[in-house]
Amino acid sequence: MSYRVVIGSVLLLLSWGAMAQGPAISPALSYTRDIQPIFTEKCVACHACYDSACQLNLGSGEGAARGASKTPVYDGERTQAAAPTRLFYDAFGKRAWQQKGFYSVLDAQGSQAALMARMLEFGHQAPLQPNAKLPDDIVLGLNRENMCAMPAEFDAYASSHPKQGMPLAVTGLTDQQYQTLQRWLASGAPIDEQGLVPSASEALQVVQWENLLNAPGARQSLVARWLFEHLFLAHIYFKDGEPGHFFQWVRSRTPTGQPIDLINTRRPDDDPGTVVYYRLWPVQGVIVHKTHITYPLSPAKMARVKSLFYSGNWQVDALPGYGPLHRANPFATFEAIPAQARYQFMLDNAEYFVRTFIRGPVCRGQIATDVIRDNFWALFQAPEHDLYITDPNFRGQATPLLAMPGQNDDVGSVLSLWHDYRDKRNEYDALRRDSYAELPAPSWSTLWAGNDNALLSIFRHFDSAAVTKGLIGDVPQTIWLFDYPLLERTYYQLAVNFDVFGNVSHQAQTRLYFDLIRNGAEQNFLRLMPADSRDGYLDDWYQSSGQFKMWMDYEAIDDDKPTALKLDARDPKRDFAMQLIARYGELNAKPDPINRCDNAYCSRPNIDPALQNAEQALSRLASRPAAGLKVIEQLPEATLLRVETANGQRVVYSLLRNRAHSNVAFMLGESLRYQPGLDTLTIFPGVLSSYPNFIFNIPADQVPAFVDAMENAKDANRFEKIVERWGIRRSHPQFWQYFHDLSRYIHETEPVEEGVLDMNRYENL
Template sequence: MSYRVVISIALLLFSWGAVAQSPAVTNGISYTRDIQPIFTEKCVACHACYDSACQLNLGSGEGAARGASKIPVYDGDRSQAAAPTRLFYDAFGKRAWQQKGFYSVLDAQGSQAALMARMLELGHKAPMQPNAKLPEDIVLGLNRENTCAMPAEFDAYAGSHPKEGMPLAVTGLTDQQYQTLQRWLASGAPIDEQGLAPSAKEALEVVQWENLLNAPGARQSLVGRWLFEHWFLAHIYFKDGEPGHFFQWVRSRTPSGQPIDLINTRRPNDDPGTQIYYRLWPVQGVIVHKTHITYPLSAAKMARIKSLFYNGNWQVNALPGYGPERRANPFTTFEAIPAQARYQFMLDNAEYFVRTFIRGPVCRGQIATDVIRDNFWALFQAPEHDLYITDPNYRGQATPLLAMPGQNDDVGSVLSLWHDYRDKRNAYEALRRDSYADLRPPSWSSLWAGNDNALLSIFRHFDSASVTKGLIGDVPQTIWLFDFPLLERTYYQLAVNFDVFGNVSHQAQTRLYFDLIRNGAEQNFLRLMPANSRDDYLDDWYQSSGKFKMWLDYESIDNDTPTALKLDPKDPKRDFAMQLLTRYGELNANPDPINRCDGAYCSRPNIDPDLQDAEQALSRLTSRPAAGLKVIDQLPEATMLRVETASGQRVVYSLLRNRAHSNVAFLIGESLRYEPGLDTLTIFPGVMSSYPNFMFNIPAEQVPAFVDAMENAKDAGSFERIVDRWGVRRSHPQFWQYFHDLSRYIHETDPVEEGVLDMNRYQNL
């Protein structure tokens, strides 16, 4: 190791505040040792991310000291963009946050105790009946209108909401936890939290990666910028790093070896206004699952990046600037970088990129999710069959048409901007349709099959969604096929360019364009189907009002050019899916016998026989329409089943409700397009939502009885008896044990993905 690298590591460790300090202990209580663990167990599940009630984020000392705000992050009606309030990003320290409108929940107010102390006392005085349904007058979920009472308003709040202290509508603190928090608050709520620091080995890797992204030269600078824009949401971890250590890419005014001087622009591709350096800093605070989009870095990854981007003789004549036009079209901004390198880089970690715009840190995503169906599969076009990669003439024609809206947020121009970008997109779709019609018909080689990122399953849970490797569930109604222009546009439109603090114009343009992206992914897939079946599939996907939308906004499909795939004409989509599973079985990360029974066997092989029997029984609930399985009408979107054997082994299954729609082509009125009689269930091992809506705890030997009861539940009363027997209500004495066991299960099955789950959507069944 060189002397220069050693010095860099030392400076790096110092700049991250890694100097050891003994915690400040008051009355024997340490925030780090005693307080944050209580917040993590009983508070973070509701108080994290942008949708924290009153923006009170209790995942760190910084968030607790910041306090609360009456200004909501999610406001679909605001005409002016709001000032961003990203923790660890837009301000630091209590005083700076109070200048942005936050107020303390920790400070005593004269003779009055701190607001948090009073809220906790209100909750502790009103314990709930064990595992009973909560009173209907306690509004829960995203429809709750948070009062965000300031200290002077607490008495009025308590008078109006005597049963709504903290933690809200859930089994509360133990007596010991309550007393610890009250003693801490009474002593002035001192915070001794130290920032997470990397190990010496991690610091060495940080220096190496920062050197790569900050390497001198025009070509290196352009690649560094492109990589940063594609990594800014990632929770980076190193292959041999410390468990629980994650890092995030930021832009700094200072180079490696100096303390980071953060450039906190609204978007990662806004003009920084100064010379920048790409830096890795540790992710601070409690890791929560909904914002935890992981990405591994290693020596092999660095070699891959160097191979993709630094081989060849391509040159950069002039570095692009910043601004709305550069944000709108990354294809022109980065056109000097070989398109093949950009696409292959995204394919290598396709699950990460789809997660950034399907799951993502926005935390309340109905503006995007109501444009997608409740379950579908995603596939990717092979680079060697992507005209944008292989044909420079086609690329030159297509690039100007790939610009995306949302950069101009003038409310009065929404319709004109939408029509302009819609027309550009449709011109691109016409170019693509006609150009691909001149090629050889698509075959199996048209699909990318490079690694297990090639086959993905997406499940929507109303205003959130999840992405999982492998093809899970029964054959879905729609399948998406991404090529490079579609994958990159989706990422930029929904991740890089989307501003959660933006106004109604920005959000509407984003939503409307994503509708076109979904339609483009569907059209790409239809080219694989027999030509004479395509119109029928399109009619099925766009029923009723969807036909008007097809006429109004979408480019017509190619229903003439044949496919080279040999598919059963009676049901070509299902035959395609079955052949896909056979051909690419080695890439299918999650084989699914529960939802796609192979003969009489509907369980995974090589597991505990009691669990095999349980899965065999659970399979009776899958892939059946709600018209014949009435209990589906009673179920929320994402239910967790905790199944425990007599030997103490337990497995968590996700029971997902797939809502059927006549179409998903409009911004409003989604419930008018529900087709509840066609809803189905998918059951699969694992925690497939960051936001559990409910949980059942079922001994393995009782699973057949549970399934019998579900099959025979014809109304709300019979379903409530199921909840009484096996349900874990918010008031259950062991609620938190079972709830956090979901995170422990993630740790046991895929430890890098572990994070605290969100209970804002946990229902009162």
């Protein structure tokens, strides 16, 4: 096949269709040039993810044309699974979406203007008082009950929700933006948007990767299926690719060189019902940070994949089928692929895999995130010390015990299914405990240290969470240690097999099993601690009702086998953490002197002296319990500090509130286990949340005054004075400039990670 034919065919397959079409475009007004930029600046921050109000997604022409729906994606009480409504996946074009219950926000209704036109007019007529706190009757965040007014219901909405036009409860459109949108809507809202077109270099790499995954042969087919199931969530980018160009793996009925004919199953491991071709198509629409989980492909990555999966003489006797049993146990389904290859592939990009199940793409996850602590570190067991990798006999005994629940969503069977899978998991944990007890005591070589993915920090922000490389913050209460069976189960349970549109049974089973996963990761770590300290740590992690949960649902830990690590008996966990940081300093991608001062030095070296002074001051707020720093009680989960120097430089810091709990072992009653006096703050340069809750803009020379005020803010009135002086409220005249500057900062510091942040959690402080 000639190069020209290759490029031509890839361009054909990637231009998989224009979005929803409207009347002929006026040369004076273009959706792509004039309309989408306004949506991106003022609308996408609330209208992009699954939990965008009324499912209205304004990140693309397809989303705008699709319109709105009264059916929420997030419904923890539904007894029947909902039909999926994934944009660019479950339907295409306005008519197809209307058959799924969506209604237009762009079409005029007889003599009435389009619903969007009326909502925008409603908002434009009632501007907010600059940088003032919003009225208390405007409910925001997760507690807001969206009416999702249809065109005929607008008048009732306007009457019952005064001052709640669009954009909602935030500095609105400029006069010019408002007039442009109204003119576009009045002209019939034409959409000229086209699919993203790859560069010649990207198109060539697309073909090379598709050829690899679609190569003939049983061994090749099994590897391709495993790779697809592990990369289906990824926003793929290529070495030397165009900035902002990302691609996604999908299953198609058609091979490379033909337009993609999407197989849109509910899960990536559902039966496709036909011959499958793995294809790469471009990620369409505005890139949103929450769902932007990146993964690099390059010639070096291809060589790595070939080395891991295609070397050796392993064979596939018969390809596995699909269905609930195969979904439940990927260890059995992909048994023929060497376990070493599977685990090493996941370790190479461990941050990506942990992000898939900790950060996204679920956009509203308190029922899932309340199973984890607000901050902890994650480490990984070296393959050569992982019995599942090294011992075929252990692997054979373990594999049948590693099946996961959630495939049967019968509501009446939740408890019986849960007990069956819990018992299998505990049988596996007993096998693991007893088998590892026969091995040499664990040492530093037990930990994988292959690259800078080896040390990860996780922060939970109530109903969302973030993952970043490096050991950030003070030594956390818990540390997780993943081995291959644990990492793969977590990924399949929370990413591959989790269905955001599933019913209450599916979601409950998933959440309950995640509790066992957390417990397993904690127990793995405890093997590194002195034997006589393990029960004490476990009692600290499972206080109060957690003791009952340990007795009822968890397998007993090994509290006899010693560790080979030499640790200070007075505080072995902290000593372990300090030795870990010192030993793996080159892998610890982000040193953290603000939260862990080196003697009296609490700022990064080699930065502007004004910023060094600012960081030194900010360190006074870090790692202190709320009992002695009362302002923590006033702070939301994720606050961003924008610190500006006199010469125009600025650095963005994340100020994260770590809420403390007696235990996180139960699905309900989180507030009953909350220990507010033990809350702490972590402060770190960078944007460590997809959902900013508030922004402070502080000149660097005023940071000491800001810190003084925070230390003295012992009640809400004093905190409000801080907000009034340095805060960027939703009503601030330059709100959008400051809000989008967070994304610009990501672009400057980690360009490939840039995306529009979500303001659905931005609080009314």
